[in-house]
Structures are given as structure tokens and as C-alpha cells.
Amino acid sequence: MSAPGGADVLTFGESMVALRGDGPLKLGGSMTVSVAGAESNVAIGLARLGHTVRWTGAVGDDEAGELVLRTLRAEGVDISGAARDAGAPTGLLLFEPRLPEVTRVHYYRAGSAGSRLGPDAVEHAFAAGPPPRVLHLTGITPALGAGPRAACERALRLAKEHSVRVCLDVNFRSRLWSHEEAGAALRDWVHYVDVLVASDDELPLCLPADGAPGEITDRAGLLLGLGVREVVVKLGSRGATAYTPDGELHCPARAVRAVDAVGAGDAFVAGYLSALLDGAGVGERLERGVTTGAFAVASRGDWEGAPTRGELGMLEGGDGTVLR
Numbered sequence: 001m002s003a004p005g006g007a008d009v010l011t012f013g014e015s016m017v018a019l020r021g022d023g024p025l026k027l028g029g030s031m032t033v034s035v036a037g038a039e040s041n042v043a044i045g046l047a048r049l050g051h052t053v054r055w056t057g058a059v060g061d062d063e064a065g066e067l068v069l070r071t072l073r074a075e076g077v078d079i080s081g082a083a084r085d086a087g088a089p090t091g092l093l094l095f096e097p098r099l100p101e102v103t104r105v106h107y108y109r110a111g112s113a114g115s116r117l118g119p120d121a122v123e124h125a126f127a128a129g130p131p132p133r134v135l136h137l138t139g140i141t142p143a144l145g146a147g148p149r150a151a152c153e154r155a156l157r158l159a160k161e162h163s164v165r166v167c168l169d170v171n172f173r174s175r176l177w178s179h180e181e182a183g184a185a186l187r188d189w190v191h192y193v194d195v196l197v198a199s200d201d202e203l204p205l206c207l208p209a210d211g212a213p214g215e216i217t218d219r220a221g222l223l224l225g226l227g228v229r230e231v232v233v234k235l236g237s238r239g240a241t242a243y244t245p246d247g248e249l250h251c252p253a254r255a256v257r258a259v260d261a262v263g264a265g266d267a268f269v270a271g272y273l274s275a276l277l278d279g280a281g282v283g284e285r286l287e288r289g290v291t292t293g294a295f296a297v298a299s300r301g302d303w304e305g306a307p308t309r310g311e312l313g314m315l316e317g318g319d320g321t322v323l324r
Helices: 038-048 063-074 119-127 146-161 179-192 216-225 264-277 282-297 309-316
Strands: 009-012 016-021 031-036 053-056 058-060 083-085 092-099 102-108 134-138 165-169 195-199 230-234 240-244 247-251
Touching (some): 009 119, 009 146, 031 038, 038 053, 038 063, 058 063, 134 146, 146 165, 146 179, 165 264, 195 264, 216 240, 230 264, 230 282, 247 282
Parallel strands (some): 009 053, 134 165
Antiparallel strands (some): 230 240, 240 247
């Protein structure tokens, strides 16, 4: 399962301290403290499934940064490429449950250590050992500023030079950049990408600006024509569909009692990449992705409910199952 002498997956981005409230923030109340970040969520998910993962990023030289690094280290993620920035704080993320099915997210990441990440961090990560088998990026990191965007672009070029497979999860965040800004950056990346993961409404961000087809199948087909090997469309409660040159394959979602949808997309990516690293076919990749996504939906937190490899079969039991 693991890459001899190197990492199965290299990923980088900003991980923050996450505070989760129990109601409207303006009314006060209690909050729980954890960490969050799309890339580190995927890293933890993959590590729990037995893969070697290296996370590169920057945190502040503060107690919040120590929490981020300690959490990743405890989950078995390689943080040897992480840095402490004495001139900037660790980012902060607030989750505000406003309605039973609606959670508002408030970012405090402007000027953070993670937003000052640059190409040198990526150079160091690739020089630290044998190339990884997969480079995983998201559309969040380039939205943080010119430095992180340059880091992503350098990583894509290094991946191509070293024949490293690239997975991009579009993960559009309207609080961080506009559709126009995202499209201008991501369209140039498509030619480097092997596995593109997106929700159906995110696909146009990766397509030519002069107009994208309206049907998902047509959009995926156009991306395959641009060189992407697999287009994986996350459909939430409807599961996921993968499009490859051999056709399309759909996998329905696993039926679970939904508790918290935050982090479900990252969990899906971890499951999909895990099966890909195992050499599994597209159908098994989708199946593992919707399974790990279901664990996330059924648990509170961004990554806390991520399953280990031995737990993947737990959803086969019915309601009220007791494992003895």
C-alpha cells in the first residue's frame, strides 16, 4: 500500500484551528476546538486507510499552529515539510450552525501563515525524497493569494517533470474568490490534471470561458478531450459518477443518518484516491469514496469520523448493529 521510501500522496495548503459553536455566534455559548483544512482532511483520511501522506504547509509560531501540527502528527501524517512562520498567525475558521440543515462558515485567514505559502515550500517537498505517487491539490489554496497560487503552479510543473499523477478537487469557495478568478486559474491547470473531482456546478470553472455545455456528460466529455483521464462528479446524496474514456459509471450514496455534511467531499476524495492507490478499478474507487463520505456525513467534524481500513465494512450492518 505504501510507496517504498516515499509518500503515496503529497498535498499542501492551509490548515486552521476550527471553532464549532452550538448556535448563533452573536448569542455566545460554548465552542469546541479542532483543526480543519481540505487538504489535511484528505491527508488524515488517507493515513487512516494505511497510506503514507506528506502534508506541506505553514502555520503560525503560536499555540494554534502547534495544535494543527500535533493533530496531523498524531494521525500519522508526515509533517516534516511543514513550517512555522513567526511573522504571521495560524488561520481561524468558525462554524456557526444557524438552522438544522444550514451551517455558516466564517474565515479569519487574511494575512495568515498559510496565505504566505510560496513555491519554495513545494520545491523542498519534492526534494525531500522520492517523488510521491499522487499530488493532490484543491482550488482553495490558489484562492489564498499570489504566493499559494504560484506554489500550486510550481507543484503542477514538478509533478509533470517527475511523472506524478495529479488529482485536483475544485472545491470552489465563493468567500475566497469569484467564479471569474477561479476559472482564470483553473482552466490553465486542466492540462496537468489526471483526476478531476468536482460537483456538477463546479465543472464550468475548468472549461473554456467562451461557454460550457449544459449537460454534465457533455462537460465531462470536453474535459476528457482536454487530457483529463478521469472526471469524478460528486452528487451529494445522489452519490457520484465517474467519466473516463471507457464511459461513465455511477455509484449511489450509502444510506446513513446524516449528522454533519462538513468534510464529506474531502472524505470522498480520500476514499477514491485510496482505492486508486490500491490499483482498484473505477467502480471500486467510487464505492470506497461514497463509503468514506458516508462515515463523514454520519459523524461530527471535518475529519474525526474518517474510517480506518478495517472499519470500511461497518456500514453493511443494519440499524442497531452491535459489533462484539
